[in-house]
Amino acid sequence: MPAETHVARSPLGPEEVFALVRERLAEILEIDESRITRESRFTEDLDADSLALIELVEVLEEEIGERTVGFSVDDEDLDDLHTVGDAVDYVIARLEQAGS
Amino acid sequence: MGTTIAIDAMGGDRAPGEIVAGALLAVEELGIDALLVGREEIVREHLPGGDTPPGVKLLDAREVIAMDDDPARSVRTRKDASVVRCANAVRDGDASAMVSAGNTGAAMAAALLRLGRIRGVARPAIAVPIPVPGDHHQLLVDAGATVDATADWLVQFARMGRAYAQLRYGLAEATVGLLSNGEEAGKGDELRKQAAALLEAVPGYVGNVEGRDFMHSGRADVIVTDGFTGNVVLKTIEGALRSLAGLVFTVLESTPETRDASKVVTPLLLDAANVFDPDLTGGGLLLGVNGVCVISHGSSSARAIVCAAKVALDAVEGNAVDRIKEAVVDAG
Numbered sequence: 001m002p003a004e005t006h007v008a009r010s011p012l013g014p015e016e017v018f019a020l021v022r023e024r025l026a027e028i029l030e031i032d033e034s035r036i037t038r039e040s041r042f043t044e045d046l047d048a049d050s051l052a053l054i055e056l057v058e059v060l061e062e063e064i065g066e067r068t069v070g071f072s073v074d075d076e077d078l079d080d081l082h083t084v085g086d087a088v089d090y091v092i093a094r095l096e097q098a099g100s
Numbered sequence: 101m102g103t104t105i106a107i108d109a110m111g112g113d114r115a116p117g118e119i120v121a122g123a124l125l126a127v128e129e130l131g132i133d134a135l136l137v138g139r140e141e142i143v144r145e146h147l148p149g150g151d152t153p154p155g156v157k158l159l160d161a162r163e164v165i166a167m168d169d170d171p172a173r174s175v176r177t178r179k180d181a182s183v184v185r186c187a188n189a190v191r192d193g194d195a196s197a198m199v200s201a202g203n204t205g206a207a208m209a210a211a212l213l214r215l216g217r218i219r220g221v222a223r224p225a226i227a228v229p230i231p232v233p234g235d236h237h238q239l240l241v242d243a244g245a246t247v248d249a250t251a252d253w254l255v256q257f258a259r260m261g262r263a264y265a266q267l268r269y270g271l272a273e274a275t276v277g278l279l280s281n282g283e284e285a286g287k288g289d290e291l292r293k294q295a296a297a298l299l300e301a302v303p304g305y306v307g308n309v310e311g312r313d314f315m316h317s318g319r320a321d322v323i324v325t326d327g328f329t330g331n332v333v334l335k336t337i338e339g340a341l342r343s344l345a346g347l348v349f350t351v352l353e354s355t356p357e358t359r360d361a362s363k364v365v366t367p368l369l370l371d372a373a374n375v376f377d378p379d380l381t382g383g384g385l386l387l388g389v390n391g392v393c394v395i396s397h398g399s400s401s402a403r404a405i406v407c408a409a410k411v412a413l414d415a416v417e418g419n420a421v422d423r424i425k426e427a428v429v430d431a432g
Contacts (some may be wrong), residue, residue, distance in 0.1 A: 030222040031250075047250065051209060051223075054172045058213050075173055 012067065013062060018088045020063065021056070025084070028055045038085035046084075052076055060091065070098040102132045102155065105412050106186040106195035109138030110164045111202020113399045120146035122405025127155040129406060130413055135195050137161050138182045157379045159194075161185040164202075167398065171205025175213055187214035190391045197392035197412035199383065201400035207393060208245045208386060215391035218421070220428040223249065224388035225257040225327065225394055227264050228334060233372075235317035236269040241324050243384055244331035251294035254278070254324055256428065258302045260387040261322040263427035264323050265380030267418045268385075268411075269321070275301060277309030277320030279329060284308065291326070299324075311336075334414060341376050385415055385425060392416050 012020070018038065026033040029048055042048040049057075057073045064071045071094060081087045107123045109116045116138055123134040124147075133155050136143050140160040144150040152158055163181040165174045172180065175184055186198040187210040200207040204226070212224055225242030232238055241261035258276045267273040278296055280288035285296065287308055298306045306320055313319040314337060325333070348369065352362035374380060380403065383396035392415045396408040415421075 028217075030220065049248065051172045051212070054176055054209070055213060058176070075176060 012092075013081050014088065014092055017091050017095075018084075021060070021084060021088055021091065024063075025052075025056055028052050029057075036084055038083065038088065040084045041082055042084070042087075043082075050078075053081070056087070064091065064095070068095055068098050071095060072098075076089065102127075102130070103197070103313050103413055103416050104133040104135055104157075104187040106137055106159070106198040107405065108182045108186050108198070108200035108202050108207070109136045109143045109219045110182040111200040111207070112396070113167075113201075113402065115201065116143055117146050118402045119401065119405055122400070122402035122409070124148075124153065124156065125402055126406045126409035127153070132409060132413055133157065133227055135186075135189055137185045137189065138164075159185055159189065165206040167203050169203060169206065170390045171203055171274075172209040174203075174206055174414075175183070175209040181206070181210075183210045184214065187211050187391075187393070190393070191215055196416045199394045199396060199405065199412050201396040201398060201405065201408070204395055204398075207395050211267065211386055211391065211393040213388045215389045215393070218388050218390055218425050218428060221256050221388035223253050223256075225253075225260065226230065226330075226384040227261055227322075227387050228330075228384035229268075230314055230323075230337065231375045231381055232315055232317050233375055236271075236321075237381060238320065239265045239268070239322045240312065240314070240330055240334060240381070241322055241387065242327040242330045243334050243357070244327045245386065247328040247331075247414055249291070249326035251291060253299055254291070254295040254326065255298045255302060256388070258299055258305065258322065258324045259427045260424045261324060262302070262304055262386050263423045264385060264387060264420060265321045267420055267423050268414065269331065271321060273304055274321040275304045275306045275319075276322045276324060277306050277313065279323050279325040280308040280310065280376055282308060283310055283313075286349075295324075337355040338378065345373065370379075379404035380407055382411040385411060385420065390421060392421060 022036045109119050125135050136156045137159045161182040163178040165181045183200050185207050189195040190198050191214045223246040226245045227239045227241045228243035229237035230240050239261050241257045262274045262276050280292045309320050352358050379401050383394040386393040394408045394412040396404050
């Protein structure tokens with residue numbers, strides 16, 4: 001495994017990624033975590049605007065980047081993320097890319 | 101050593117010349133230290149002899165976010181933009197506050213993403229002072245940071261705006277009105293109706309106010325609305341004042357008698373009209389972020405930058421962020 005992509009701590013699994021996304025999104029939107037499910041749509045269900053999504057991306061890059069070097073989000077991919085589940089799946093895919 | 105204020109040298113229609121000139125004046129007049137942020141070689145062209153005088157420091161930032169760039173994405177992709185570097189300087193403790201006359205959305209996004217939000221605040225709001233002849237300014241909250249607001253957010257704007265009005269104008273108990281299309285309870289669209297019910301819990305809330313209550317003392321010290329409406333209000337006031345000034349001076353030039361009268365009246369009118377000069381009202385404080393960010397209008401002159409720096413300095417010295425935090429936490 002190349003040094004620049006080593007995993008400092010145990011890799012994040014799907015449930016951990018979902019928990020992290022839900023926790024951080026709840027903080028950003030100032031809503032209760034229980035309102036957020038994998039099926040929640042950012043705009044229609046959670047009133048999350050583009051700035052909220054970018055806040056989420058920044059915090060995920062920072063936190064996940066501490067564990068998995070090389071993790072990043074492409075801004076052009078944000079338009080394809082409509083639900084929380086989309087975001088979780090995207091993060092997992094990017095983690096796999098970063099770790100490969 | 102004075103309080104250090106990071107000034108976005110590249111932001112604004114008249115940048116960098118007027119911004120740099122304003123920063124130098126602010127150092128002289130306010131005793132601050134200015135951290136000028138922008139392309140070093142360009143900023144130096146506007147410094148006397150190309151050197152930084154005492155109290156002025158330079159921070160090189162190679163990128164610029166233009167007025168028509170997408171704010172949030174630009175802040176993410178242009179990490180070396182002057183406004184982003186300003187926010188970083190505040191976050192890292194290299195400056196106590198930031199001032200920008202550039203892209204408002206970018207300044208807001210940079211402050212939000214780099215300084216963070218105050219807990220209990222979903223979205224920031226800009227508190228812009230509206231002149232009131234013979235009295236302290238009113239605060240218009242929000243003047244354009246958050247165009248789509250919810251009723252809960254308007255309540256947060258009200259609490260933050262009230263705390264800041266009390267600090268900025270030394271008011272014991274600032275009053276808060278909700279901008280609507282009628283002052284009677286129950287007037288307004290769904291957002292206003294929902295917000296009005298929630299605002300009853302906010303100290304100092306006086307109910308609905310109308311557009312005509314701007315620039316008049318006695319009705320409300322803080323007028324709360326969503327950022328879309330607030331920005332329209334702000335530009336409407338500016339346009340109306342400009343039109344009114346044109347009308348007055350047209351009349352004064354219309355006959356030999358009025359031209360004679362104008363020799364006496366015009367200097368008095370110009371002096372009195374200073375109260376409406378957007379360069380002199382000071383910038384708008386961004387409420388809800390965890391640091392001091394002052395946004396000055398896009399066509400800011402050197403004098404506007406001095407006034408914005410004064411607003412920033414007062415906010416730092418008055419612990420505005422802590423006062424706003426207390427107002428939001430007390431509500432929670």
